[in-house]
Amino acid sequence: MAVASPSPSESVADHFARFGLAPRYAIDRDALESEYLRRAAQTHPDRFVGRPSGEQRAAMEAAAAINEGYRILRDPVQRAEYLCKLAGIDLDSSDPRGGAPHMSQAFLVEMIERREKVESARAEGASALQALRDQVEGEADETLDEAADALDDDDPNGAARLLVKRRYLQRLLDEIDGEH
Amino acid sequence: MAYSDKVIDHYENPRNVGSLDKSDDNVGTGIVGAPACGDVMKLQIRVEDGVITDAKFKTYGCGSAIASSSLVTEWVKGMKVEDAMEIQNSQIAEELSLPPVKIHCSVLAEDAIKAAIRDYQSRQAAEPADEEGAR
Structure with missing residues (x-):
């Protein structure tokens, strides 16, 4: 589907700025919540009935950006990964440059053995399965805390490595839960 | 996500799942991971007289990753080591009709077979050449 390019004010602004928050891992969740509700009401399609189609489209795109930003920022893992993205590291990319960092061979061997x-x-x-699950889940939570510390220390590369480690642990949890 | 029939076939009936003895000097083991999704893949080959006689894999990941590694183990059996080194991820992706978002699964399988071959070669290089004295 072809869509017009979104208005620069919404697409270029990062999600933290969109909600008037500082780009940090620790956020004020109440402020995020109330700002989300305010912005969502502002851009609601009902307010743009009968307006020129360009305005309607811009409002729709703004609403989509606000929803996406809210979804990312309220989730601690996604928020941490998004902070890496703002620092130029895209964990969803496999590109050796600017993508998710590769883990050591020793770590991968350990992951195979643990699976x-x-x-x-x-x-x-x-x-036995529950005990293993509890252990892996604790480790995943701990790894996220370490990544948050790294982000606070302005070390996005260190945070990215920890968040990739957490993704492997998450997949291990999925494996335990029988999900793919 | 719509998987092709070939992916589903390999996913439901994966070929050559299992392990070879990784301490055997005729066995090469490749372990690779996809950092973006957390999938891990182990692919092993057994080589006799420069020909891959057996291949096994264990892949913990999505259907496309399992199918890609299953396909590679099927392909390399009976192949010369140097020919197996030439396998490209594009061939895997084409055979399985992988969509663009799943291309990285075929890359993982290519990386795995190459890592297994390199592991085999380094084992052979480290081993005193008493078994294959002809070369």
């Missing part, structure tokens, strides 16, 4: 352990824990029974 193999999921199979044996599953065979052992529900409590």
